[in-house]
Amino acid sequence: MATAFLRTVILYFLIMAGLRLMGKRQIGELEPSELVLTMMxxxxxxxxxxxxxxxxLSGVIPIFTLLSLSMLLSQLSLRSLRFRRVLCGSPTVLIDHGKLRQGAMRKNRFTIDELLEELRAQGISNLSDVKFAILENSGQLSVLPWPTAQPPTAKDLNVKPEDSVALPVILVNDGRLICQNLKQCGKSEEWLHQQVQRQGLATYRDVFLLTLDSGGKINCIAKEESA
Structure with missing residues (x-):
């Protein structure tokens, strides 16, 4: 039993380390070589x-071999555009200046139903509104509508909106104080204690989430009482 537990833990962390080397991608965004590596x-x-x-070792050695090969191929693809094109392929234009490229669709086995489904998912119901549609290496469809079909921006309307976007920093997470973030914001525990008391709470351990954005706005959510 202990052997099974130990072998499982070792292989789990080994696979996790390998997936971290591949970067932060979702399954649908994996290149073909990365998807094959994940399955193997x-x-x-x-x-x-x-x-x-x-x-x-009969499992560890092949895993290390595949990870090493993946890192080698990644380095080669960074250094050579031709090798990257062979390994990962290249994007395919399915709609070019509003014209549907049927040959490109047949080559990629991409049906008209799939194309319309992808367009609807991006809020486009009419093919005539699309200037470019590009099938990426990951299988995702990038859609660029004609300027007349795009919603107007603040620049188009000659409006200068205020920059009100402020990135919040988590100071308390489920009753745990994030000291590093508190120090980064230039605040002390005494200051935090005062802010918590203003919310009617005794201590930060009663806080589920507390954030502070770059504009100085505090958002505090108290813990719910367990049933």
Whole structure:
């Protein structure tokens, strides 16, 4: 039992380290090579987890090999545009200046129903409103409508809106004080204690979330009493 637990923990953290090397991507945003790597890593990890007769190294060595190969290919793709095009492919224009490229759609096995579905997901109901539609390497469809079909911006309306966007910093997370963020904001624990008391709470341990943005605005949410 202890052996199964230890093998599972080792392989889990090994796979997690490998996925971190791939960067912060969602499954739908993976390049083909990254998707293949993810599937192979999961298969390699499950075999030594379930079959104790297989040495752990029989799973670890192939995983390290795949991760090393992935890092090597990533470095090569950064240095060579031609190699990157071969490895990852290149984006395909499906709609060019409002004209549907049927040959490109057939080549990528992209049906008209799929195209209309993607356009509806981006708030476009008419093909004539699209100037460019590009099928990215990840399978995502980038849609650029004609200027007349785009909503007006503040620049188009000659309006100069105030920059009211302020990035909040978390100071208290579920009753835990984030000392690093508090120091970064130039505030003390005494100041925080005063702000918490103004919200009618005794201590920051009674706070579920407390944030402070760059404009000095405080947002405090108290913990709910457990039933």
């Amino acid at each position: 890593l999961s298969d390699l990890a499950t075999v030594p987890m379930q079959d104790f007769g297989i040495p752990l």
